[in-house]
Amino acid sequence: MKQDVYQGHDYYNLDDLLSEEHKLIRQAARDWVKRDVSPIIEEAAQKAEFPKSIIKGLSEIGAFGPYIPEEYGGAGLDQISYGIIMQEIERGDSGVRSTASVQSSLVMFPIYAYGTEEQKKKFLPKLASGEMMGSFGLTEPDHGSNPGGMVTNFKDKGDHYLLNGAKLWISNSPFCDVAVVWAKNEEGRIHGLIVERGMDGFSTPETHNKWSLRASATGELIFQDVKVPKENLLTGKSGLGAPLSCLDSARYGIAWGAIGAALDCYDTALRYAKERIQFGKPIASFQLQQKKLAEMITEITKAQLMALRLGQLKNEGKATTAQISMAKRNNVKMAIKIAREARQILGGMGITGDYSIMRHMMNLESVITYEGTHDIHLLITGMDITGIAAFK
Numbered sequence: 254m255k256q257d258v259y260q261g262h263d264y265y266n267l268d269d270l271l272s273e274e275h276k277l278i279r280q281a282a283r284d285w286v287k288r289d290v291s292p293i294i295e296e297a298a299q300k301a302e303f304p305k306s307i308i309k310g311l312s313e314i315g316a317f318g319p320y321i322p323e324e325y326g327g328a329g330l331d332q333i334s335y336g337i338i339m340q341e342i343e344r345g346d347s348g349v350r351s352t353a354s355v356q357s358s359l360v361m362f363p364i365y366a367y368g369t370e371e372q373k374k375k376f377l378p379k380l381a382s383g384e385m386m387g388s389f390g391l392t393e394p395d396h397g398s399n400p401g402g403m404v405t406n407f408k409d410k411g412d413h414y415l416l417n418g419a420k421l422w423i424s425n426s427p428f429c430d431v432a433v434v435w436a437k438n439e440e441g442r443i444h445g446l447i448v449e450r451g452m453d454g455f456s457t458p459e460t461h462n463k464w465s466l467r468a469s470a471t472g473e474l475i476f477q478d479v480k481v482p483k484e485n486l487l488t489g490k491s492g493l494g495a496p497l498s499c500l501d502s503a504r505y506g507i508a509w510g511a512i513g514a515a516l517d518c519y520d521t522a523l524r525y526a527k528e529r530i531q532f533g534k535p536i537a538s539f540q541l542q543q544k545k546l547a548e549m550i551t552e553i554t555k556a557q558l559m560a561l562r563l564g565q566l567k568n569e570g571k572a573t574t575a576q577i578s579m580a581k582r583n584n585v586k587m588a589i590k591i592a593r594e595a596r597q598i599l600g601g602m603g604i605t606g607d608y609s610i611m612r613h614m615m616n617l618e619s620v621i622t623y624e625g626t627h628d629i630h631l632l633i634t635g636m637d638i639t640g641i642a643a644f645k
């Protein structure tokens with residue numbers, strides 16, 4: 254990895270719509286990524302190792318629970334700040350953003366929104382500081398896009414619940430201390446349970462051979478007659494809507510995060526195009542390369558506008574699931590297209606780890622699949638505008 258000389262790009266002066274606090278938060282996150290992520294991330298990805306050294310820094314920049322109130326250890330920030338932090342982190346690597354998304358929106362959020370006061374006090378401060386790391390178990394081997402079909406289940410055994418089943422494709426699972434797990438009770442109703450490492454019958458094998466998100470640890474959650482204390486049930490909400498509401502928050506973060514990956518690819522390609530000489534001229538002087546770069550900044554600007562407006566709606570408590578789906582889908586697709594075009598601008602150099610583009614491109618193949626696939630988000634928009642669900 255070359256020295257990280259990234260600069261933000263704000264073609265439509267959107268900074269004018271941000272507060273001073275937003276800009277300070279962005280600067281802190283950007284400085285941290287340049288100092289502690291960029292120098293190590295390429296090697297971590299090449300070795301397919303999760304860099305545990307980033308946990309402390311993620312906590313310090315407020316990436317664990319940015320919008321969780323300070324009384325529970327969160328940063329107490331608004332939704333635009335949350336988005337900005339995700340954007341800056343994913344500018345470094347989507348896997349690092351994944352770690353933060355899961356911890357904040359898929360572990361801290363359900364405990365904050367649906368947990369008891371005791372659960373909030375026990376888990377949230379430690380999750381915010383990174384002393385404890387969490388994972389979120391919704392997807393199963395036979396139930397990905399259709400989580401409502403899940404077979405993981407728990408039975409009431411009087412003084413505890415007995416949990417059985419398996420979750421697949423779980424970010425952070427190999428090292429998590431706690432997992433928020435979604436399972437059906439004897440009546441088939443979905444509930445959230447907090448499962449803690451060390452409980453008998455709970456294991457978290459790692460999934461290997463990924464070509465994408467290599468610096469993020471992914472694995473399984475396996476439950477074989479796990480005795481879960483009754484006080485670990487999330488009592489505030491049940492039904493599929495409970496995990497789906499957590500996804501709303503994580504998908505919103507991804508809508509911003511993907512812009513970060515796109516900005517990094519654009520910034521790298523623009524810089525390279527101005528420096529690389531072919532036929533006696535910088536390649537940036539050729540119309541074909543300018544077309545690619547001009548289209549990139551246009552698409553990034555549109556995505557920035559969408560994310561910022563969505564952030565305003567979220568701050569007002571008005572953002573709908575369908576609006577969030579549209580932004581996640583659009584912005585991730587936009588980022589993948591930009592990564593592919595940017596890679597071409599770098600020619601052969603674009604496939605090496607000397608530049609971040611190929612890593613972003615491969616990472617984004619996961620981002621376009623998790624938190625709802627590209628197709629599922631299209632169907633959510635379709636359902637919203639027609640009133641007809643085309644999932645089944």
Ligand code: TGC
Nearest residue numbers: 351354391398400401424493494497498501574623624625
């Ligand atoms: P459907 O019948 O539409 O809904 C079931 C119930 O849920 C309610 N609901 C929501 N509630 C709150 N927030 C939302 N976003 C909600 N969406 C739906 C709905 O009103 C209903 O309530 P009720 O009271 O009537 O029962 O459900 P369906 O089974 O038809 O499925 C709809 C569909 C396909 C959209 C949904 O299943 C879906 O979104 N599937 C995609 C699955 C997904 O996104 N999985 C992500 C797993 S986690 C992950 O990938 C983490 S990656 C993390 C990282 O590393 O960054």
Ligand code: FAD
Nearest residue numbers: 389390391392397398422423424619623624625626628644
């Ligand atoms: P499937 O659901 O089998 O889909 C396969 C294809 O069929 C897709 O193209 C899909 O769009 C299409 N399809 C499915 N249904 C329909 C339909 N009704 N109409 C049209 N097309 C359809 N999950 C978690 O719970 N927690 C995590 O932390 C987590 N982290 C992940 C990390 C990584 C790196 C990855 C790759 C995944 C992660 N996931 C996680 C799982 C992720 O959410 C699922 O992979 C995703 O929801 C899709 O499920 P699936 O892979 O089973 O694909």
